[in-house]
Amino acid sequence: MAEENPDGVVIGLEIHVQLNKLNSKMFCACSTDYHNSEPNSNTCPVCLGLPGSLPVINEKAVESAMKVGLALNCDIVEQTQFHRKNYFYPDLPKGFQITQYDYPIANDGKIVIESDEGEHVVRIKRAHMEEDPGRMMHIGNIEKSKGTLIDYNRSGMALLEIVTEPDIRSPKESRRFLDKLRNIIEYLEVFDSNLEGAMRVDANISLQGGSRTEVKNISSHKGAERALLYEIMRQKNIMRRGGEVTMETRHFDEEKGCTVGLRSKEAEHDYRYFPEPDLTPLRVADRVPKVTKTLPELPDAKRERFLSQYGMTEMHAKALTSDIRVSEFFEEVAKEVDPKTSASWVADVLKGELNYRELTVDAFKVEDMISIIQMVTQDKITEKSAVEVIRQILDYGGKPDEIVRENGLLKVEEDVVSKAVTETIQENEQAVNDYFAGKEKSLNYLVGQVMKKTRGRADAKEVRELLVDKLNK
């Protein structure tokens, strides 16, 4: 079945990835660890753009960019050169941004994502390095703002801008693409997606027969999906009314969930790019073999290995490799308990509970997962109780064995269950008669009564079987 796309939606993305696992910024030795710092306490003459200061390229930033390029199946260019992109904006202290722009370090890659029709290739046009601007805040609300405050702590952070070809055909696909991209880059250990501003997205979008608009300022994957859904609707409405979609840049308002037109007086040629005279060219293609050797096992390869090594289902393999932290967590658990059982508990249960709470797997301990699974496989607690224990740990903390003890979750002995079943049959003549009269529902009622007597600690499935057994004796 072909992916349905009746409106001819065409989406291309530009993703800014902050190389925030580096120790220092792109062109100066200021620390990248500024997220909890006082404003403007993480700057120097270079990233403040003071006259006479000179940028020097962070070698590891270049190698990180190469790693990403190679992981995205790109070619690394022979030679590249930084340029100055000139424009005035308070977040840019020098009055220009240093960027590779048209001389990207990596070209012509691809990412394979899943679509409704199977695998879908999204081509990567280029990935180029540039520096992050500072951060601006309004005094008061935007409408009545009396001024803008600027914090240059972020100024000069190494960014990689990854640009796709317009190969994405729906907001859902764009989300899948972004999830996969983030996953790959996290595998490379060049960035931490949890940090504020780690990944920012601009999207180009058009419908068949219309012009393209660019939506800026999207800061999350969910936001990207919402911004694109809104923009498709907006463009469709214009076309339905016989209007024309104009080529423009729009700003995504995350709170209101809509896009707003921006008036920009600057055209592309107004940026007056020219080679950055303070930086020498980069010639790093000869390092490709060395950098390639440092690439870790990437998500697709890991998925294949999980399938063959652990014999798990395709679905579990996908779920477990879609986040490096989850895959590492799983492999730790699988050292101690049966891998297939571990796969099911981590992928089906734990991941769901984490997603529901918007937590990452860091919120749960490997040893706790192991002990919970062991209690289930040793028949000490029911699966239902195990889920309860996981929830309690996530919501209130605590250790599995304590939670089991304090909440009386240990499975009751079989003869206790058996006794409860016998009593229930004796005490509920009407329900028993109904059961023999063919009313299935009365069996549920009887199961409920037994569960009540055992205070929910019996396994409902076992109780049901036992009841049917005894009733039919």
Next chain:
Amino acid sequence: MITKEDVEHVGWLARIEIDENDADEYASQLNDVLNHFEQLDEVDTENVPPTYHVIDLVNVFREDVARESLTQDKALENTSSSKEGYFKSYRII
């Protein structure tokens, strides 16, 4: 051909105020510069790689080591307009 309007636009891009009376003169001066470059364009550079840097050096790097930054006070020392540790600018939308 650079027109008076081009001069004003470039002036705006560079945030330089250009007196209307001077714009014509600047336009003609800039056209002279452009003409000079047109002369240079006549030289055949077909097989000459572009010179991005006059010194024949590549890959000048620093190690990824963080050093101490300026203090907030030091960072804000040169500005005439700050607030609560931030640089303060006119309203930006």
